[in-house]
Amino acid sequence: MKTNNFAEHLLEKIKTENISPKPRWHFLLKNYVVWVFGALALIFGSAAISVIIYLLKYNNWEMGLRLDGGFLSFFLMTLPYLWLIFLGLFIFVLSYNIKHSPKGYRYPFSFIIIFAILISIILGELFFLVGLGRKIDDILGQKAPSYARMFNPQLGFWLNPEAGRLAGLASLNNGDLSIIDPSGKVWEVIIPAEISNDLELFNGQPLHLIGEATAETTFEAKLIKIPQAGRAFMSQPRHGFPGGSKEMELKLPWKK
Amino acid sequence: MTQNSQEIKQKNERDLVAASLANRDAFLDIVKLYEKPLSSYVKRLTKVDEDELQDILQEIFIKTYLNLNDFNYGLKFSSWIYRIAHNHVISRYRKLKARPEGNAVNIDEEGLKNLADGIDIRIQTDLNLASEEINKILDLLDEKYREVLVLKFLEEKSYEEISDILKKPSGTVASMINRAKLAFKAEAEKQKIKF
Known part of the structure; x- marks a missing residue:
């Protein structure tokens, strides 16, 4: 192929082989x-x-x-x-x-x-x-099946009564507070007088507690707060909330 | 098609793309316009004989024709076609698993001057010998350094054009050129070539 004929040869090749631009x-x-x-x-x-x-x-x-x-x-x-x-x-x-x-x-x-x-x-x-x-x-x-372990480590952190941290749903009975943790275990909670007046509790209220597990099912609270994240996880019926918990879920304030 | 390169240059290159898409005969203008510059560019990047050079050029132009619809009108056409040439040469040598070596293209006086000014060297010998020595050093440089020096000082491309050809940010191009200059001087010293 001679250089001076290069362009013509190339065009000829394009025509002969019917090469056309991609669309x-x-x-x-x-x-x-x-x-x-x-x-x-x-x-x-x-x-x-x-x-x-x-x-x-x-x-x-x-x-x-x-x-x-x-x-x-x-x-x-x-x-x-x-x-x-x-x-x-x-x-x-x-x-x-x-x-x-x-x-x-x-x-x-x-x-x-x-x-x-x-x-x-x-x-x-x-x-x-x-x-x-x-x-x-x-x-x-x-x-999500592994929500507490994967998506919300805060929950895993709070579910450790031995380390003085507890999370669950409030269950009120004649002014006594119990906590039902996500595994379904019921904890009797002792609330010191100085913090009890600050709380507006109702059945099904998710809570975080700092304190001490003083017995197998007793937790003495030093601080109680209402969490936001993980509330839907804690309020699931499969976690054994009394009342099965469809009826109770309807009472939850964030589902109004 | 009897227009010579000068006449074709008057035409807007973008119009040439549109014309080539409408009528393949118009692609001849693009080939005529870029045959010579791409030929010397390819020779500067690779060590090939004349027949192989023609094959490479043909492949580059066919690739250009096939991809005409991919031309971005925001770019200079020359940057785009140089990019195709650059990528083609690199991928060809990757396939062969060989390092592309530049051919001993005689560097004209203007090219020598650009290179000498750019790298900050003084040509003390006659031009032919200087051209030979510069080619020797360019050959010994890392591929990425040779590329940017060729584009900047021999092909006289701007930073923006080199950025578009190599698909690298302008800042990266600027620092590559600086490193390439240092590498050039170091190689000259290693080869005991004085400028």
Whole structure:
């Protein structure tokens, strides 16, 4: 092939072999796939952030300050690690898709990751404000089999009477308070006079307690707080709440 | 098609893409416009004989034609076609599991001047010898350093164009060029070539 005839030879080859440009939709489809995966990663990542905000905001931080193990231990033990892992994964997928968008290569990957984190936080905050974080936590609390272990480590943290932490639903009988923990075990709770007046308790109210297990089924409370996250999990009928607990669930204030 | 390269250059390259999509004869203008620049670019990246060069060029232009609908009108066409050429050469050598080595393309006076100014060296010998020595050093450089020096100083591409060709951020391109300059000087010293 002579160089001066190169162009003509090439055109001839294109004609002879009937080569034609790939259709535009072929490339558009590729771009759309990148954008769709990016958008999904953004939505899921933001949803994860809304749950993280919900779990952290209602982590009963003031109780953490009163625990014997110290605040740092409380903080580390109640962080929603699984949601943070999900978030990291979705941030990575979003960043990868931005990087592989038609002009994504023009920006450093570190810049893209920071952008992805910021946009996910903004959207996540909006999701939280419209109640998505709480909704997801409620749904998972009712339906996810390993909710307390995987999605809400706060619950696992509070379900440790030997360490002075108890969580469950309030059961009132003639002014005496019992706690039914998620395994169905009933705890008689001794409430010191100085804190009893601060509480407005009702049947089915989820509670976190700091204190001491003084006997097999007796817990002496030093501090009682009303939790937010994990309420749906604790109020499930399978956890043995008296009254089967459909009737009782209807009385729960967050289900009104 | 009798237009020469100068006349074709007057035309908007984007119009050429649209025209080629409508009528494949119009693609001839693109080939005529880029045959020479791509030929020397490919030669600077690879050590191939004339026949192999023609094969590589043909493959690059066919790839360009096949992907015309993927051309992003926000880019310069030259950046896009250089990107195709660059990717083709790299993937070809990855398949062969060989390191691409530049061919001894004679560097013209302007290229030598650009390179010398850019790298901050003084050419003290005659131009032919300097061209030979520079080619020798470029050949010995890491592929990524040779690429950016060729694009910046011999192909005279801007940072933005190199960014579009290599699909790397401009800042990364700038630091690669700086590292490439240092690597060039270090290699010259190692080879005991004085500038």
